Amino acid sequence: QSALTQPASVSGSPGQSITISCSGTSSDVGKYNLVSWYQHHPGKAPKLMIFEVTKRPSGVSNRFSGSKSGNTASLTISGLQAEDEADYYCCSYAPTTTLVFGGGSKVTVL
Amino acid sequence: QVQLQESGPEVVKPSETLSLTCTVSGGSINSYFWSWIRQPPGKGLEWIGYIYSIGRADHNPSLKYNPSLESRVTISIDTAKNQFSLNLSSVTAADTAVYYCARDGSTSLRYYFEYWGQGTLVTVSS
Numbered sequence: 001q002s003a004l005t006q007p008a009s010v011s012g013s014p015g016q017s018i019t020i021s022c023s024g025t026s027s028d029v030g031k032y033n034l035v036s037w038y039q040h041h042p043g044k045a046p047k048l049m050i051f052e053v054t055k056r057p058s059g060v061s062n063r064f065s066g067s068k069s070g071n072t073a074s075l076t077i078s079g080l081q082a083e084d085e086a087d088y089y090c091c092s093y094a095p096t097t098t099l100v101f102g103g104g105s106k107v108t109v110l
Numbered sequence: 111q112v113q114l115q116e117s118g119p120e121v122v123k124p125s126e127t128l129s130l131t132c133t134v135s136g137g138s139i140n141s142y143f144w145s146w147i148r149q150p151p152g153k154g155l156e157w158i159g160y161i162y163s164i165g166r167a168d169h170n171p172s173l174k175y176n177p178s179l180e181s182r183v184t185i186s187i188d189t190a191k192n193q194f195s196l197n198l199s200s201v202t203a204a205d206t207a208v209y210y211c212a213r214d215g216s217t218s219l220r221y222y223f224e225y226w227g228q229g230t231l232v233t234v235s236s
Contacts, residue, residue, distance in 0.1 A: 091155075
């Protein structure tokens with residue numbers, strides 16, 4: 001059982017915005033700004049999309065943004081495109097286990 | 111550009127030890143935190159552990175393991191070969207997974223993975 005809770009699936013039409021939530025606790029997501037997000041196309045290496053809650057690595061589209069409120073972090077994809085269809089995982093620092101991932105969210109572009 | 115490549119047996123027998131190596135190219139293995147992460151079929155990602163070395167003989171590498179796997183996991187590093195390795199003992203079918211190696215995005219450990227290997231599927235089966 002994953003320590004961080006994500007919706008199993010999120011869908012949207014091309015051009016729309018979607019948000020993926022990542023719920024933790026006051027001991028991990030809520031306490032530390034050490035949440036990251038990964039895009040994973042099956043059979044490929046996961047790709048870092050967001051780190052330290054809101055920071056975007058160079059080369060990642062500005063359509064991807066991260067935020068946090070309380071114990072829940074979120075990844076928003078704006079202007080949804082077909083290429084965004086993938087699995088997305090959140091990850092947070094957690095003192096007891098060092099690092100915990102969410103269970104993953106499958107994004108479908110309708 | 112830093113690149114990581116996992117290598118090792120694709121099939122391991124139950125109760126035996128799973129051994130994988132990650133070869134790093136395009137940059138030094140020194141002064142970064144290197145992790146192993148796995149994904150069982152149809153499931154999410156699980157962090158296994160990390161290792162950090164500055165490449166000096168008088169400095170022992172720093173290690174941290176996932177408590178759920180700590181009793182069976184050993185991660186080691188060979189700075190001369192720019193490689194680090196994973197040993198997971200007493201494997202069962204539950205250890206069947208794609209195993210990834212990855213590098214932290216900062217030398218000061220910021221708990222995010224900037225570089226990943228392609229992953230290697232290891233199946234535990236007799």
